[in-house]
Amino acid sequence: MSTAVIEVENLHVRYGDFHAVDDLSFQVRRGELYALLGTNGAGKTSTLEVIEGHRPAASGTVRVFGRRPDDRGAVRPRMGIMLQESGFSPDLTVTESVRLIGTLTRRQDDAGRVLGVAGLTHKAGTLVSQLSGGEKRRLDFATAIYGGPELVILDEPTTGLDIQSRDALWAAVDRLREEGSTVVLTTHYLEEAQQRADRIGLMHQGTFHREGTVVELTQTLPSLIGFTLPPGAPEPPLGAGVAADGAVLVETFDLQGDLHRLLGWAHDAGVDLRELKAGPTSLDDVFRAIERG
Numbered sequence: 001m002s003t004a005v006i007e008v009e010n011l012h013v014r015y016g017d018f019h020a021v022d023d024l025s026f027q028v029r030r031g032e033l034y035a036l037l038g039t040n041g042a043g044k045t046s047t048l049e050v051i052e053g054h055r056p057a058a059s060g061t062v063r064v065f066g067r068r069p070d071d072r073g074a075v076r077p078r079m080g081i082m083l084q085e086s087g088f089s090p091d092l093t094v095t096e097s098v099r100l101i102g103t104l105t106r107r108q109d110d111a112g113r114v115l116g117v118a119g120l121t122h123k124a125g126t127l128v129s130q131l132s133g134g135e136k137r138r139l140d141f142a143t144a145i146y147g148g149p150e151l152v153i154l155d156e157p158t159t160g161l162d163i164q165s166r167d168a169l170w171a172a173v174d175r176l177r178e179e180g181s182t183v184v185l186t187t188h189y190l191e192e193a194q195q196r197a198d199r200i201g202l203m204h205q206g207t208f209h210r211e212g213t214v215v216e217l218t219q220t221l222p223s224l225i226g227f228t229l230p231p232g233a234p235e236p237p238l239g240a241g242v243a244a245d246g247a248v249l250v251e252t253f254d255l256q257g258d259l260h261r262l263l264g265w266a267h268d269a270g271v272d273l274r275e276l277k278a279g280p281t282s283l284d285d286v287f288r289a290i291e292r293g
């Protein structure tokens with residue numbers, strides 16, 4: 001039996017003549033957190049919309065739980081969706097909105113429980129039109145996790161959320177995953193994906209630039225050591241160039257060894273390395289490398 005919850009094969013999405021998604025193939029395995037990342041306009045939302053059954057593919061095959069995404073009766077009860085923009089009726093209350101999604105998706109849950117998880121208990125009787133932007137986002141999340149679906153799709157879930165709400169959202173996602181749910185995430189907060197994703201599909205101009213674990217995506221790029229030298233300092237080791245303001249940036253595939261050499265040199269020469277920073281490549285660096293081409 002396939003362990004794939006989502007199977008995308010040679011997907012194309014077009015808007016008129018424009019190819020927003022261009023021959024994209026990937027699978028999301030049961031129980032994993034898969035992050036679909038990419039630059040603005042890369043085609044992430046278009047891809048998710050096909051998976052969600054909201055948009056037809058121009059060509060290619062998409063299966064969710066082995067079914068076509070537009071087989072709503074089979075798929076929707078098992079899939080919770082947090083869209084980028086909510087479409088709730090402004091004259092329903094928070095509780096009514098959550099229950100409505102329960103009815104539409106045929107999932108069962110206790111609205112009070114879900115609002116508690118989403119931090120909205122105090123707004124249970126409030127009209128949607130009277131919610132703040134962050135509260136609407138929490139309501140979107142509440143409806144996505146209503147009934148503890150096997151698959152949860154989160155399209156930029158933490159945009160507009162304060163730090164406490166973000167922490168609460170990720171704690172709720174962690175609990176869902178402990179219960180076996182599969183999660184697909186898009187986000188522009190790369191550190192969120194870096195910390196949580198089992199695998200990442202990195203989209204650029206409608207297709208994958210790379211796919212893999214965080215380690216697989218970052219290990220092909222060098223680590224960085226950065227510092228600023230005081231005026232009059234001797235020439236530093238590691239073949240590092242010094243900018244006019246004394247700033248030095250060293251790329252290295254031997255972070256520990258080069259850091260050891262640098263600190264030994266600074267100690268012996270009595271040089272104060274200001275604003276010293278050293279670390280492995282982050283996803284931000286991978287993105288910058290893609291944009292540089």
Ligand SMILES: Nc1ncnc2c1ncn2[C@@H]1O[C@H](COP(=O)(O)OP(=O)(O)OP(=O)(O)O)[C@@H](O)[C@H]1O
Pocket residue numbers: 015018020038039040041042043044045046047
């Ligand atoms: N309804 C539409 N009509 C025409 N073009 C569209 C439509 N929706 C999206 N596009 C275009 O398709 C491309 C992919 O858009 P999409 O929303 O899938 O990207 P994204 O990766 O989710 O971007 P972002 O990170 O900015 O949300 C963009 O160039 C966008 O302008």
